[in-house]
Amino acid sequence: MTVPSRLLVRDLAQVATPAERAAPLRGAALGAVEVVEDAYVLCAGETIESVGRMHDLPALDGEVVELDGRGLCAIPGLVDCHTHAAFGGDRVEEFSLRAAGAGYEELHAAGGGILATVRATRAAGEDGLRAAVERHRGWMLRHGTTTFEAKSGYGLDRETELASLRAIRVAGGVPTWLGAHAVPPEFDGDTDAYLDFALADVLPEAAMLAEAADVFLERGAFDAVQARRYLEACRDAGLELRLHGDQFTERGAIPLALDLGARSVDHLEATGPDGVRALAAGETVGVLLPASALFLGRPMPPARALVDAGAAVALATDFNPGSAFCESLPLCCSLAATQLTLSPAETLAACTVNAAHVLGRAGEIGRLAPGYRADLVLLDAPDWRYLAYHLGGDLVARVVLAGEPAELG
Ligand code: NIG
Numbered sequence: 041m042t043v044p045s046r047l048l049v050r051d052l053a054q055v056a057t058p059a060e061r062a063a064p065l066r067g068a069a070l071g072a073v074e075v076v077e078d079a080y081v082l083c084a085g086e087t088i089e090s091v092g093r094m095h096d097l098p099a100l101d102g103e104v105v106e107l108d109g110r111g112l113c114a115i116p117g118l119v120d121c122h123t124h125a126a127f128g129g130d131r132v133e134e135f136s137l138r139a140a141g142a143g144y145e146e147l148h149a150a151g152g153g154i155l156a157t158v159r160a161t162r163a164a165g166e167d168g169l170r171a172a173v174e175r176h177r178g179w180m181l182r183h184g185t186t187t188f189e190a191k192s193g194y195g196l197d198r199e200t201e202l203a204s205l206r207a208i209r210v211a212g213g214v215p216t217w218l219g220a221h222a223v224p225p226e227f228d229g230d231t232d233a234y235l236d237f238a239l240a241d242v243l244p245e246a247a248m249l250a251e252a253a254d255v256f257l258e259r260g261a262f263d264a265v266q267a268r269r270y271l272e273a274c275r276d277a278g279l280e281l282r283l284h285g286d287q288f289t290e291r292g293a294i295p296l297a298l299d300l301g302a303r304s305v306d307h308l309e310a311t312g313p314d315g316v317r318a319l320a321a322g323e324t325v326g327v328l329l330p331a332s333a334l335f336l337g338r339p340m341p342p343a344r345a346l347v348d349a350g351a352a353v354a355l356a357t358d359f360n361p362g363s364a365f366c367e368s369l370p371l372c373c374s375l376a377a378t379q380l381t382l383s384p385a386e387t388l389a390a391c392t393v394n395a396a397h398v399l400g401r402a403g404e405i406g407r408l409a410p411g412y413r414a415d416l417v418l419l420d421a422p423d424w425r426y427l428a429y430h431l432g433g434d435l436v437a438r439v440v441l442a443g444e445p446a447e448l449g
């Protein structure tokens with residue numbers, strides 16, 4: 041039997057990890073962080089072997105590679121459970137128009153917005169899409185994201201949807217089929233005809249490539265009846281369910297998510313008190329996307345009310361070219377602390393343990409404890425709470441991916 045190679049990250053100022061093993065974390069457990077000062081993390085192969093104080097480090101036999109952690113804090117590798125990283129082109133022109141007062145929904149209704157990215161993504165071809173997802177993965181990694189989900193949804197034809205899902209897989213992402221993102225122009229606004237096509241012609245193969253399905257339930261996109269039809273078919277094909285809901289208006293996304301046992305309902309900027317109560321009483325996670333609310337100048341989601349009511353929440357970037365051109369989870373932690381009034385500890389759990397739960401990977405990633413995958417972020421900071429405190433800072437000194445120091449480019 042070969043002995044796994046060992047990596048010792050030593051002399052760290054702090055190791056900080058969500059304290060509780062359960063997932064998803066809620067209430068007081070969401071804010072419980074375990075901090076070890078003057079600490080080490082020992083990795084054996086791809087797994088964490090032990091975490092502790094330097095003065096308790098046992099003598100280690102055999103070959104051990106050492107990484108100097110002086111002046112750094114270790115936190116779990118960050119988990120981005122909601123991105124749209126598979127896209128071609130950009131929307132910098134639209135961004136300039138929005139800065140001058142044009143509305144996001146207005147641009148979409150005029151054939152721009154998501155549909156502009158659909159044109160660019162179809163034109164990119166499979167090689168172009170692979171290169172794009174790979175580039176975006178590199179950006180995320182430099183900000184400490186060691187596991188990312190990414191959605192299709194900018195192809196909306198068979199070939200480009202499947203190419204997007206393959207590109208995400210090849211780049212090591214967790215693929216979600218967002219087949220119901222918008223109605224492409226060739227269907228001339230006939231939403232039901234588009235769904236007939238997507239479910240008959242794309243779902244069978246998408247279900248073999250993706251882990252989950254997602255729908256944009258919103259005015260100008262899909263209504264609750266259409267979303268239910270799409271999600272039920274996806275569930276029957278073996279996919280987990282996610283929803284984009286309550287972004288601009290409340291249209292039944294939370295009740296539908298709860299009724300179908302969806303993993304998550306994401307956005308929630310328009311969620312009112314009834315939605316907060318309903319989500320808190322259920323198993324579905326509310327995914328907060330403050331970079332998207334900021335980028336579009338929208339109200340922030342009622343995160344404090346959700347957490348105080350006992351809802352399980354996660355935090356993600358929503359990285360995409362139109363509503364959140366932002367790949368930084370640390371920036372989202374800062375927004376969550378300053379705009380959503382979550383504590384730094386709650387932000388850490390929301391983009392580690394709870395995000396891992398949304399992706400069906402709790403117990404495998406998201407904590408620094410024996411048996412978890414050795415994904416670590418080393419922050420250039422004397423205190424781990426700089427994660428949220430250092431607004432837009434160049435925080436990530438090193439990343440360890442499955443026990444190997446990563447090249448950050
Ligand atoms: O999550 N709201 C729907 N979809 C994306 C944005 C897509 C785009 O503008 O390209 C979101 O915000």
Ligand code: FE
Binds near residue numbers: 122284358
């Ligand atoms: Fe999104």
